[in-house]
Structures are given as structure tokens and as C-alpha cells.
Amino acid sequence: MRLFRFAILTLGLSATAASAQSGANWDYYGKTGPLGWGKLDPAYQACSKGHEQSPIDIRGAHLNKALQPIEFHYMAGSVTLENNGRTIVVHVNPGSYIVVGGVRYDLQQFEFHHPSETAVSGKLTDLGVQLLHKSADGKMVIIEIRLAMDRGNPNAVLAMLWPHLPKKPGTTEKVTDMVNPGGFLPADRGYWTYMGSLSTPPCTEGVRWFVYEEQISLSLDQLRAFTILFRMNSRPLQEAHGRRIEANE
Template sequence: MRTSFFSVLGFFASFGLTLAVSAQQSSTSIPPTPPTGAPWSYYGHTGPSNWGRLDPAYSACAKGKLQSPIDIRNPKLNKALPPIEFHYVSGPVNLVNTGHTIRVNVTPGGYIVVGGARYELIEFHFHHPAEDLVNGKLSDMVIDLVHKNAAGELAIIAVRLNEGQDNGALAALWPSLPKTAGATTSIDATFNPLGLLPSDRSYWSYVGSITVPPCTEGVHWLSMQNPADISQDQLQTFGRLYPDNAHPLQATHGRKIEASQ
């Protein structure tokens, strides 16, 4: 099966993607574990190889054909892919240690427009190491910026991080990383997620899934072609909290992967 979001603009509407979120969280974030779902982890009997057996709601983790992450290999240039329009806002942020990652809940009001569709930025979070491969190569980390439209459909912008220079945007967050599961911290100073993005915002596009249970499919992934830097110290700081919180590679099943200019 070959699937392209931009060639089938009605895909999300026909798919009817739904999110298992609580009433409190539905407007702000994807919870690390759905309220009625079984506990899961990245290790052992509750790890990724068993997610699909932990709860019937997680069946897509084992049986889905549009799962993420994938190896982004030989993407096809599509000159018709529109640029992503970023309209992020500055403001305070809240950091949450979910027990699976660090999630940053942003000041409401930021959004992107892609293919004529508007998606509100609701949160971003981190995986160490990165999840998608690029021509078989894995980056040190990835930032996933999660956006949702009025129908609850997701567009996730992935920014890969490779060891290099100190990352100024992360430097504003790292001193406030909550150290224990369930802990939260706040940064009252203004933070703009735009600073997380590389200057060249060309991207790869494919249809996939969220990378944690329930592994819901129909997610529009927009992966920045150019990675950003992160220093060794910054990598080690996050790695002490989450040494391995990445979903293993999934089969592409013939999905179309397109590249913008």
C-alpha cells in the first residue's frame, strides 16, 4: 500500500483518528498511558515487543501497517509539497516527567499551517536515542513537536539532534528538567519553540503512528531533513533520566516517503 498525505488530503477525515485522552488532558497533550490502558515501558515484559499483548486497545502496536518509526530511505522529491508555515508564540512552559519521557506543555496559541490545514501546537517531548532512521543512520536524540487540528488529527514535526555545539533553546529548559516520574516544573520566562527548529526547514513527509501505546495510526509525520545540534553535556543530562526511550524500527509496508524542496 502506498500512502501520501498530500496526495490524499482527505485521508485524516476518512480515517477518523481518535485519541485516548482524559478530559483534563485532551486539549493539551497525549498522555503517556491512556487512562484505561495497561502499564507499559521500554523494557522487559511490558516493553515494545509485548505492547500489542498488554491491552486490546494496543493491538495496533502489533498488527498495524502504518507504524512509526521507520527508516527514511530514498525519499521521493515532490516539488508540490508546500512549506510549513510556523506561527509559534512565546510564553511560559510546564515540564512534566511522565515516567516515559520529558513532556513540555507550551503556551496555547502557537500553530502550523501545512497543505492549507491548521494544526495547534500542544506539546513537545524527547526520545533518546532518536526514533526514525535516515538511510540506516540513527541520530542521538529527537524532539517531537505534537500538533492537533480541530478534529483531533495529529501532525508531528520531528527534529533530530546530533552531538555537536550547545543547543541554546534546550539550554533554557535543561536546568528545569524534572528528575522523577510524576514531577513537574515550570519556566515562567518566555520560551518560543521556534528556537528548536533548524534554519533550513525542508522536510520529509509520511503517514505513520504515534510511537507509544496505543500506537494510533494516521499521524502525519513531518521530519526535518536537517538536524540540530546538542552538546555532549546536554545529551548526558537527558540520558541520565532516560537512557533508552525509543520505539524500535517498524516496517514501511510500501509507504510513500516524500521530500520537500
């Protein structure tokens, strides 16, 4: 089996953006880093006290043949890239969505983490893209896709986005080209799934994660362009606490 990851969260906001709009300031380093998130603000208590936190190490997945493929209904369109000081968030136009278990989840935006947040048998990849969705009744899904330099081939979607990377925190750049996030999807749609949380404060639980098994590629230049801006922006792995991890194939 190969690797795949995804992420989901609040309406119109990524996990990072949602937590950034209120509450105490946090970061990936020092006193405001992940080990101290739970103490920074009472609203962040789940970060230290929760038992279904993300990301985790994928091991010992149980095959569940009843799991259905995720239906993707993504549309190409212009996007806006935002440097929020912690990652690059890509804001998309309304209309793209997925269907999971007969429920529609609308794509809000997607964002990037170096290295990938989910591990598989202890191994992280060079970059992770998390696509963030929300249902009409507020349920959240995160789909993470992991990118690696195994072959070093440039990624076509990144090739459209990276020339427009906003360099300074708090700035945005518009991409008028037709960007389709479906270009990140691997050919093999096998996935792992488990119940987790937002991977940034307030670390809200009850989030369904889907991690695709197959990795996709990016080039060294594409990875460097991101790491120049963000040396490391991933939360450490969290305890599984006996959670069931399932695979659809």
C-alpha cells in the first residue's frame, strides 16, 4: 500500500487560519511551539488534553472493504495565495466539493506543511498538502496528500502556484490561471482514514482524516522555494490512543 493524506476544517478557514483569527498567538518554535500550545489559551486545552489528536503515525491499518472511494467534484479556477506567517493557504472559489459516505463536503481551501504531518510506519515525506472541507452541518474532513522527491519530477499544480508565492507574512498574491486542486490527486485512490483533530490550535477533535497511500512527486527546486519561507511548519506526531485506522484497499 502507498501513501495519502488529507485535511478538513471550518467553513472558509483552514486549520491554521481558523485558529489564527482568535486566541493566543502560537508558532512551531520556542515557548509558543507545539509542546506549549495547550497552555497558551484555555481554548487550546485539547492540544494537550485531547485523546484524538492529529497528526499520527499510520500503522496497523485494518482493511475495510465497505469503505467507498471519495467522490471528487473539483473545478478549475483562479485562486489567492496567502502567507499567514505559518504556511501558504490557497483560497479557492466556491463550488468544488467531495462526497464521502453520501455526504457533501465543500472545499474551503488548501495549505502546505514541511515535512508532511502524517507519518507512515514512522516515515514523513518532504511536503504535505491538506485540502480542507466542511459539510452543511459543520462536520469537518481533512484530506492530506504527501509529496516526495522520489523521482524529483516537478509537480504541475505547484508549477502554477509557486511563481506567485507571497514572501512576507500577511500578504497575498492572486493567481489568474485556472488551477484545479484535483491535479494533486494520485492515480491510485487507496487511502487510510481515522478520526482526529485540527493539527493547529485550538486542536478541535471530531475531524475525519483521509490520507492517500500513494505519494506524488515534486522537484528539489519546488521544495526549496517553500522551505526558504517555512523551515519547518508541521506538528509533531501525536499518540494514537488505540484509535482504529482503516484502509479501503
